[in-house]
Amino acid sequence: MRASKTLGSDLHEMVRSSSYTTDEWWNPEQPPRQLLPAFAYTSQSWFQREREELFAKTWTFAGMVEDVADPGDYITVESGNAALVILRDMAGRLRAFHNVCRHRGARLLEGSGNIQRGLISCFYHKWTYNLRGELQLASVPYQPELFPCLDKSHYGLHHAKVATWKNLLFVHPDPGAMPLEDWMAEIPQKLGLFKAAQKRLHDPEALVETSDIVYRVRANWKIVTENFIDGYHLPLLHSVSLGDGDFMQQKWQPAGRHQAFYRPLKPDVGKDRSYADPHEAMPVIEGIPADYGFSYQWLFPNIALSQTAYTWSTFHVIPVSPVMSLVRTRVRSAKPAGSAKMNVVRADELPSHIVSAKGFNLSADRLQVGPVHALESNNVMLEDIYACEKVQEGMGSSVFSVGPLSKWEAPLTFFQTQILDFVPLR
Numbered sequence: 001m002r003a004s005k006t007l008g009s010d011l012h013e014m015v016r017s018s019s020y021t022t023d024e025w026w027n028p029e030q031p032p033r034q035l036l037p038a039f040a041y042t043s044q045s046w047f048q049r050e051r052e053e054l055f056a057k058t059w060t061f062a063g064m065v066e067d068v069a070d071p072g073d074y075i076t077v078e079s080g081n082a083a084l085v086i087l088r089d090m091a092g093r094l095r096a097f098h099n100v101c102r103h104r105g106a107r108l109l110e111g112s113g114n115i116q117r118g119l120i121s122c123f124y125h126k127w128t129y130n131l132r133g134e135l136q137l138a139s140v141p142y143q144p145e146l147f148p149c150l151d152k153s154h155y156g157l158h159h160a161k162v163a164t165w166k167n168l169l170f171v172h173p174d175p176g177a178m179p180l181e182d183w184m185a186e187i188p189q190k191l192g193l194f195k196a197a198q199k200r201l202h203d204p205e206a207l208v209e210t211s212d213i214v215y216r217v218r219a220n221w222k223i224v225t226e227n228f229i230d231g232y233h234l235p236l237l238h239s240v241s242l243g244d245g246d247f248m249q250q251k252w253q254p255a256g257r258h259q260a261f262y263r264p265l266k267p268d269v270g271k272d273r274s275y276a277d278p279h280e281a282m283p284v285i286e287g288i289p290a291d292y293g294f295s296y297q298w299l300f301p302n303i304a305l306s307q308t309a310y311t312w313s314t315f316h317v318i319p320v321s322p323v324m325s326l327v328r329t330r331v332r333s334a335k336p337a338g339s340a341k342m343n344v345v346r347a348d349e350l351p352s353h354i355v356s357a358k359g360f361n362l363s364a365d366r367l368q369v370g371p372v373h374a375l376e377s378n379n380v381m382l383e384d385i386y387a388c389e390k391v392q393e394g395m396g397s398s399v400f401s402v403g404p405l406s407k408w409e410a411p412l413t414f415f416q417t418q419i420l421d422f423v424p425l426r
């Protein structure tokens with residue numbers, strides 16, 4: 001049974017639509033085209049401009065609320081060239097600051113953890129701030145002798161802005177940034193499925209995290225992004241690994257600076273198993289038909305949200321260098337039966353393309369693909385990593401320039417338009 005017949009009017013407008021996209025974005029006389037030059041994918045100078053002019057000027061995904069569940073919990077985040085920390089203060093409130101000591105600029109906190117006794121103490125000269133970012137109520141060593149005129153009220157931590165959508169954390173380096181809900185535009189209305197009563201079925205707050213894997217990709221973050229939003233390669237590179245997708249029926253719509261996609265299953269596919277780990281007995285999420293297919297949204301600049309009948313997940317592309325990215329995928333589902341908690345795979349057991357991995361019943365065996373070539377692996381992630389790395393290699397060629405794009409690649413043109421709004425060509 002097809003999802004559209006199963007749920008009828010419960011599907012949102014985009015999913016019900018019969019056309020790939022809106023007319024505005026599909027004009028055969030003005031087909032989509034590549035807007036970014038090759039050096040935007042290879043050069044250190046462009047990468048640095050993106051850090052300063054894009055990532056330091058936008059809302060970016062930072063993690064899940066459960067990452068900072070208790071008073072004192074913190075995570076550090078790089079938003080371009082802005083080093084930030086999100087923490088939960090002693091009163092239970094989420095706060096975000098620039099992770100920079102007001103004395104001589106040392107980085108205050110690293111990684112993630114819990115701040116003991118509610119005080120952030122700089123390792124260097126021990127200036128100490130409370131979890132509201134205040135210096136005046138904490139301490140400066142030898143202050144009367146060394147800083148007799150210091151007005152500590154002027155030297156609190158610089159504020160940043162934290163906001164949540166459901167249980168997702170977002171951060172912006174500017175405390176006066178536009179509200180997150182304005183930035184997200186109509187994306188929440190295009191997520192997953194709604195029932196007629198607007199009850200959200202794919203609810204990340206109602207699901208549990210079942211895996212958290214960080215991949216290393218030797219490619220620019222925009223190549224990874226463009227691979228994710230490219231509908232053209234799906235029936236070709238992933239003809240087997242995503243073979244049950246009905247690629248002729250895929251849908252795409254821009255929303256604000258973001259994009260929403262939907263792909264049903266082929267009519268003759270009875271049960272969607274391609275998006276669920278076949279080794280994991282994931283139950284169907286309550287209210288979602290097993291043949292739902294794949295709904296996904298690209299939140300500009302660098303995160304995808306995805307929903308299937310079995311999962312709700314984030315796909316976060318983290319720029320590392322002009323030619324290196326990390327991809328952190330966190331999957332949520334209804335809790336698998338019989339599983340106690342996530343286990344961590346030992347670092348020395350991981351294949352070279354995986355930085356870290358934890359999950360329900362996740363083992364090194366499950367992550368290893370052995371001697372099989374990526375293109376023979378029948379593994380969507382390995383196929384995509386291979387494609388991204390080969391495109392990155394080709395971009396370095398002196399003869400390279402992008403050829404014509406198809407309508408299924410219109411999302412790339414839209415994405416590049418957003419990039420150029422922040423980082424214009426000079």
Ligand code: FES
Pocket residue numbers: 101102103104105106122123124125126127
């Ligand atoms: S740099 Fe932090 S106390 Fe000196």
Ligand SMILES: [Fe+2]
Pocket residue numbers: 227228233234237238380383384
């Ligand atoms: Fe792909």
